[in-house]
Amino acid sequence: MAAGNPLLRSIQRPLRLAFALPEKLLDRVFPGHWNPLYNLGALGFFMYWIVAGSGIYLYIFFDTGLTEAYQSVEYMTNDQWYLAGVMRSLHRYASDAMVLFMVLHVMREFALDHYRGSRWFSWITGAPVIVLLIVSGITGYWLVWDRLAQYIAIKTTEFFDWLPIFGVPIAANFVAPESLDDRFFSLMIFLHIAAPLFLLFALWIHLARIAQARSNPPRGLAAGITAALLALSLVKPAVSHAPADLSTMVTSVNLDWFYLGLYPLVDMFSAGAVWGALAFFGLTLMAMPWMPPLRRPAPAEVHLEHCNGCRRCVEDCPYEAVAMQPRSDGASFDLEAVVNPDLCVSCGICSGACPSSMPFRRRSDLVSGIELPDFTIADLRNRIRKACARLSGDVRILLIGCNNAARVERLTNAETAAVSLPCSGMLPPPFIDYVLARGLADGVFITGCREGACYNRLGQGWTNARIDRQRDPHLRRRVPRERIARCWAGPLDDKALAGEIGRFAARLRTLPAAAPRPAGPPPAPGGQKAAAQ
Amino acid sequence: MRPYARYLGQGSVYLVIVAIVGTLADTPAYRNFPEDQGMIRLTLSHGGKPKGGCRTQSAEELEKIAPNMRRKRLCSRERLPVLVEMTIDDRRVLSRVLQPTGIRKDGPVRLYEGIAVAAGRHRISLALRDSDRAKGFDYERRTVVDIRPGQNFVIRFRPEFGGFVFK
Structure with a gap:
């Protein structure tokens, strides 16, 4: 939750919990x-x-x-x-x-x-x-x-x-x-x-x-x-x-x-x-919307040199903040994405949809066609690498969470590292492939708001659809599905989430050790050009 | 959770929703007015006499005006305030100077008042002054009425019927 004002927070937080409890109970009885x-x-x-x-x-x-x-x-x-x-x-x-x-x-x-x-x-x-x-x-x-x-x-x-x-x-x-x-x-x-x-x-x-x-x-x-x-x-x-x-x-x-x-x-x-x-x-x-106004992160930005006008960001944006317009940079594509900053809530779902959010990229800077200036795709790759580097357990799990659901930072330990995103929908599927292919972790556990309760409305649905290969960008077939787990958990579900992660860890232990696929030298920090190139 | 338990749970949620809806749709009852009382309601909308009075225009003056605009009596636009008093059983329950409405103070005064009284016999006196006289009233009326429990006894002001009209 983005409330920064203490008075506002003191009203919103109890009210949020007052809803979270019945939401959790009703989740058990309603499909x-x-x-x-x-x-x-x-x-x-x-x-x-x-x-x-x-x-x-x-x-x-x-x-x-x-x-x-x-x-x-x-x-x-x-x-x-x-x-x-x-x-x-x-x-x-x-x-x-x-x-x-x-x-x-x-x-x-x-x-x-x-x-x-x-x-x-x-x-x-x-x-x-x-x-x-x-x-x-x-x-x-x-x-x-x-x-x-x-x-x-x-x-x-x-x-x-x-x-x-x-x-x-x-x-x-x-x-x-x-x-x-x-x-x-x-x-x-x-x-x-x-x-x-x-x-x-x-x-x-x-x-x-x-x-x-x-x-x-x-x-x-x-x-x-x-x-x-x-x-x-x-x-x-x-x-x-x-x-x-x-x-x-x-x-x-x-x-x-x-x-x-x-x-x-x-x-x-x-x-x-x-x-x-x-x-x-x-x-x-x-x-009320201006009492006080929301200090929101910077809206998403389009990098035309990486945008091919594929429209995926337009189709996935929950707030109609991205639109297409005729190309303005002379590139050979018909259209380019353009962000309306007044409508953008900085959820990052657009960068999760962008096919150029590709962490394997080594021959150029890691810049996505559309991304959040305060949390770029290069930042995401760096955070993941940094978090995974701390793992030392016999199974290593990368927990990807969302800022509006269960706080994943509380669940970190020797075998679990966590990275929290503005929305689970910000995760580009190639990052799952990247983590497993590079051997940064033995499994990827994705969590976010409770099912049907996505803070940014559509992020959870898009994440599921991308992993299940029902929506572009698909998670590649080669990614071992047994090394991926999903559990949608609200702010009161830390304990249940910890249990799910424990069961996932136990399952991972039964799997044969995964050999990292050869992928060349790792990218330099910050998404800069690798020194080897 | 077992399927039957889920159905039971869903049914309970629907039950809670309809219980809230069904209850607050008409309960608790609201007591608006005591049953052993009646209401004496005075309502009026009346224009006071023109402030500064009126005068008759001379034939020469009328001659200078277009035929369709000729009016023998010429009055100022602004109206006088209206004084209204009501007494019930020798107790003055209303004494108010009502100002004319409108930006130019040329509109009627308006009044809508309700006075709850115990059921039974009451002596009502009403008086209204709409002119610039210093003392006394232009309209007065007295009556004795039997107010039934819950009765809405209406008093209107209709100068065309001689002033206050009881219903």
Whole structure:
């Protein structure tokens, strides 16, 4: 985690651990990438579709009239309970679940420091999503025109009347039954359709800068949560209060606390105080990416003399920070990679994808076509060589880790050396070949964030795919797979990781000693030209 | 972990999610207003008299103005503030000078007030001054009402109906 500010760190670290523990527990029961905590945003998006689908069905039966609105909802709830009633309940509970997933999603992204630096755009564009979601929910409750709707109507209009922008108090429209007519419900249904449409647009913008955004949860998880919400709809159907009656006061209501939790605060304090609190909270939320700004490492750089325009970095970048443009250096390739520094999070996944990240290179300096200036591919080779040089056990293991997962430095000993990367996806597969072919270690153990929880979203998946020869750059066939191990471990998994490394060491002991392949003289430190050349 | 244990674990997670959703969707109930009380609600939107009064334009003055712009009475744009007072059972519960809205102070004053009272019989007196008179009120009304528990008793100001209107 990149938090440098002590105050911020004191908030983020406990919150991160508060998530890490349930994440670890849920990893044990959910297969693969199903863990709901790794899919909070996608689950929220999925809830949107459930709410939209059920809402379309409900609209068929909804009548926009002063008395007909309530009657039509009652018809759905009681007469057609088996379909429209279930749909109504599903509509309500899925919208509540959407708020739940959204709140958890915001908290987790904050804990992971996923809101500063290049990620500010997704954070800022999430703010209108919150507002539009709440507006969508409140206008929905208003439509039922029961006692709860009456309470919401009066409190909402009183709340807005605090702002000195209305010539006539809009709450005055709800003091007596004759102040309302059927057109009011036409307006409300328009708002209840328009707000979710704007919400969808806001969600689209929210994901605009994210490559291969996961807006759908895994099918099994989606099916599970849908079944659970359906079961809830059957066990505890959503029901209305008594019909609205403006000639009497609403004394007690069953609030939906997901959407209406602010209303009691208006009663307890005042509309002005709540407006002030909302303004403060909203502005703080919007300013958070710069409170303080992230001191991020330098963004990736392209070295055109080593770039052949292969596009692998473009395809692997999780943040769409790399693009192709026509060649500018006169080389015989059509395109060249170019980095947008505003979008780059310095994860190094691009240098892991670059075919020129080739540690065997001896006839020229080790410079990759694209790499991090603060952690070049030559730096990586040097660190690996230096770490492996310290190994003295009967089996020698090189542990490659990631800065955002289990801290691999804690696991070093005579037979285990560790190198930690900004992301496991930064590891170019030829480096595994290099370590084993040069006899720098007897085995390579790769670790990183827990499965499905990659801090940089795609690094873990690309690493797996490259080693399994499903994605370029492939790990060469000649590399002995029995000398490679992978274990995805979070910040709380040091012990489990140590156990896995121990088992890997035991397995390595059973293998015949590997003879290093002849490869010529080793490269000079720093990736400079070898003296022998 | 055995498959059945994993399914059980997944089911438990879904159960926790729907338990949170199902509970907070309508509980705990919120008590908004005491059941043994009623509400007397006063609402008005009313423009005070023009500040500085009005005068009638002479025929010569009107002649100089385009026909579609001619108005016999010429008033200043700015409005006077409005004084509103309400007394319930001889206790003054509201006495407020309302300033006209708008940057040029030419808009109506607005008021939306609710006063919770115990259910039962109450004497209500209302008074409003919208002119530049120094004493007294331009509109007054008194009444005795029986407020039922939970009743929303509405008082509006409608000068076209003579002032305060009880509902």
